[in-house]
Amino acid sequence: MGKNLTKRSEDYSKWYNELVSKADLAENSAVRGCMVIKPYGYAIWEKMQAQLDKMFKETGHENAYFPLFIPKSYLSKEAAHVDGFAKECAVVTHYRLKNAEDGSGVIVDPEAKLEEELIVRPTSETIIWSMFKKWITSYRDLPLMINQWANVVRWEMRTRLFLRTSEFLWQEGHTAHATKEEAMKETLQIVEIYKSLFEDHLAIPTVIGRKSDAEKFAGAEETYSIETMMLDKKALQGGTSHYLGTNFGDAFDVKFQNKENKQQPVFATSWGVSTRVIGALIMVHGDNKGLKIPPKVAPHQVIIVPINPKNENEKEFNNFVDIVANDLNKNGIRYKIDTSENTPGFKFNFWELRGVPIRLEIGLQEYKDQKLTLCRRDTGEKTSIKHNDSSVITKMLDDIQLNMYNSADAFLKKNTIELNNYKDLKEKLSKDNCFVKAYWDGSAASELKVKEDTKATIRCILEDVDNKKLKCIVSKKPAKHIVIFAKAY
Amino acid sequence: MGKNLTKRSEDYSKWYNELVSKADLAENSAVRGCMVIKPYGYAIWEKMQAQLDKMFKETGHENAYFPLFIPKSYLSKEAAHVDGFAKECAVVTHYRLKNAEDGSGVIVDPEAKLEEELIVRPTSETIIWSMFKKWITSYRDLPLMINQWANVVRWEMRTRLFLRTSEFLWQEGHTAHATKEEAMKETLQIVEIYKSLFEDHLAIPTVIGRKSDAEKFAGAEETYSIETMMLDKKALQGGTSHYLGTNFGDAFDVKFQNKENKQQPVFATSWGVSTRVIGALIMVHGDNKGLKIPPKVAPHQVIIVPINPKNENEKEFNNFVDIVANDLNKNGIRYKIDTSENTPGFKFNFWELRGVPIRLEIGLQEYKDQKLTLCRRDTGEKTSIKHNDSSVITKMLDDIQLNMYNSADAFLKKNTIELNNYKDLKEKLSKDNCFVKAYWDGSAASELKVKEDTKATIRCILEDVDNKKLKCIVSKKPAKHIVIFAKAY
Secondary structure, three states, X not given: OHHHOOOOOOOHHHHHHHHHHHOOOEEEOXXXXXXXXXXXXXXXXXXXXXXXXXXXXXXXXXXXXXXXXEEHHHHOOOHHHHHHHHHHOOEEEEOOEXXXXXXXXXXXXXXXXXXXXXXEOOOOHHHHHHHHHHXXXXXXXXXXXXXXXXXXXXXXXXXXXXXXXXXXXXXXXXXXEOOHHHHHHHHHHXXXXXXXXXXXHOOOOOEEEEOOOOOOOOOOOEEEEEEEEOOOOOEEEEEEEEEEEOHHHHHOOOEEEOOOOOEEEOEEEEXXXXXXXXXXXXXXXXXXOEOOOOHHHOOOOEXXXXXXXXOOOHHHHXXXXXXXXXXXXXXXXXXEEOOOOOOHHHHHHHHHHOOOOEEEEXXXXXXXXXXXXXXXXXXXXXXXXXXXXXXXXXXXXXXXXXXXXXXXXXXXHHOEEEXXXXXXXXXXXXXXXXXXXXXXXXXXXXXXXHHHHHOOEEEEEEEEOOOOOOEOOOOOOEOOEEEEEEOEO | OHHHOOOOOOOHHHHXXXXXXXXXXXXXXXXXXXXXXXXXXXXXXXXXXXXXXXXXXXXXXXXXXXXXXXXXXXXXXXXXXHHHHHHHOOEEEEOOEEEOOOOOOEEEOOXXXXXXXXXXXXXXXXXXXXXXXXXXXXXXXXXXXXEEEEEEEOOOOOOEOOOEOOEEEEEEEEEEEOOHHHHHHHHHHHHHHHHHHHHHHOOXXXXXXXXXXXXXXXXXXXXXXXXXXXXXXXXXXXXXXXXXXXXXXXXXXXXXXXXXXXXXXOEEEEEEEEOHHHHHHHHHHOEOOEOOOOHHHOOOOEEEXXXXXXXXXXXXXXXXXXHHHHHHHHOOOOEEEOOOOOOHHHHHHHHHHOOOOEEEEEOHHHHHHOEEXXXXXXXXXXXXXXXXXXXXXXXXXXXXXXXXXXXXXXXXXXXXXXXXXXXXXXXXXXXXOOEEEEEEOOOHHHHHHHHHHHOOEEEEXXXXXXXXXXXXXXXXXXXXXXXXXXXXX
């Protein structure tokens, strides 16, 4: 329970690992780097999925499903893409097992070797554009706006539950457009959708900008990134939206005939958000008692704890609990009643650890007074309300959602500093984490120097500048951009 | 369009393949045996998913996610299971690619060989029970009722879109119980849920029973099967629910401590329904014009076709169309307006091919009379209704749903015959497909003889009999069961 949880301030990393495990969100499997998402963790993912899926559909996207396997040769078709993804792939080489002749067990049948090896998708641009080639011939076929909910595999050497796992769940959007402008508009529309997921639903403030060339997606012209700040002041990239230009269209020879019967290139975007977001949710809101889940994505928004150890007036008391539950149900509030044999204290810790936004206590006093005691997970405040007034609870859930966002936003603002002097930057980042806002000359050399000296990278380019008086914090040469430097997950 | 569709009676198999392709449900990919589920096909799958998921949750199941990969040694832990699944697996042997030294492209890095090969899950009993071992220690941990939505891979030599593909999507349920009785109750509860999916939502009547030993799941004690009849009178197994006894619990050494502190074995079930169901939907309801989708799972329940070729009174006309659409929306009817540049005739064929239950035509006459013309996909009947009376449409959708079920049910009943004479069975099945209800002695020999003589298998055991006068249709020995023989997909 919460009591046995390592303090967040003591060892952030240990606190995170323990919390994921104790709150029953996920655990490691026997397959190195592959996690099991447990029911409580998966329920949070389902809530996020539902929100994203709704927003995708409202903006004209359709879901589809493409093969898990990608022929090895496909990965090579886009030059930058293969360099970025070929290193860390699970490779299928055979399609059959058989019993060993010496009776020692099951072995791979050497006769069932594939002519061409198959890669378990690390991302699906190549297989999807091989299909888009068939689907796109005329301007009438555009725009084509597809999303896929899927598992992907990137063989990782060092893994952490949710944050970096060899297999993870995500959505990947892939769209095709007749013009650059339209594709760029789509890239930015998705950024807005992701921003809404983070800010409006997960109560996580965002910093949004373009990636530097060193950090952008392998095969993209531009990558926009949703950056978030964890409570250890490190950055976590929550989602990315890529403008791919005609790179994949060209690689797979996709052209469309415009209204004037001319063959034209096709412009692409791709974008994704993964189960990694659950890691962000934990690390932005959690405390020494455990998770805090924002009401909008909480599997249970209210946990009802009936307290009647001696079962006094059992029937009437239970009836009262049911009336309260029905009232919540009628008002669309997701609740659960904890009727287990555990003590009230155990239950309080248990559900605090799991981050349920409101605990609703019903003891004999509450029953007699026809009142309810509410306890907020975000502030710990207790309130007494009339038993049949669940509009108060709805309002409190809204307030918790807002309060959680405001706390996280204040933290982000407090820990984002502007610096102009390289010595200050080095000193600051050697002592503590933070987001450093600074001028950059746009050179790979300056970017690399910061990384080598401080381990911080350019999280995103906030804006471009065109003023010769502004100097790069590293090189003192004229600055081209304002960027955020930070250490990242 | 429908006009180019091969007639169902002419070549059923060709009709099916063309329909899947022309109605934009799915197509083959470059990866042998792996399909692409296109947006329209996927939208049908999402509707089925939503229904099943709701029913699973209402009966206390929780979703979770387990790794895609299974260590090779896990498959061997349950003896019958490995025999059933080891033959047709995708095997991951390496985890990295690299550039070939001769510049010829990307090759598998021989140094990145896995110590133990990983199998892409053909089904997840083994990996899930390896986790259940950690999760189950006490009677308090039971029952454990988990469902997973996932992709699985079974390397198939001959594949057909939806019906048999190397990769497919499915849900797989895995539950653990303290007693045999409880596990068996769960097995049968799931049968009822599947029956409801098929009958109430897909308008497909079912025949339900146990599988013979030859046909049951590798590792199961009992397999219950949902059998359905296609329009070519062949059977398609729509879903299965397995009682696994303690086979997997024993194989993974899972025990629980009961209230008396005694170590007890754990009883299991598993059950699944896959994208194959979409194949059934096509083959039970489709006709020479294309698909017929039951309203409850139709992505669009109503297609609105505005017909105003010369754009007369354009603004007022379009306004009228919007009013009609808003009325449908308010009544929770899923609709789409076809505003493409195609001719009305093209649109009629296009949406008939895609099986939309109701076409709503709005021409200038309808606009003037403030009326709507409805055309039912199931019967072709046309009706004229008042423009603001969408309750008529809701009622018509219910009626279509029922009518489609009744037609399929009449067809199943008509083509299910009872036989007592082996010569009749052979003759009947040599001329035509059908479901033959007959007595069986329970022997593998009799079962095999039917299969060799007619290609029909025992689809399921309907009931057991205990009357020495009743004789097996094959051996004339005393019968033990009433079964259904049929050729199957």
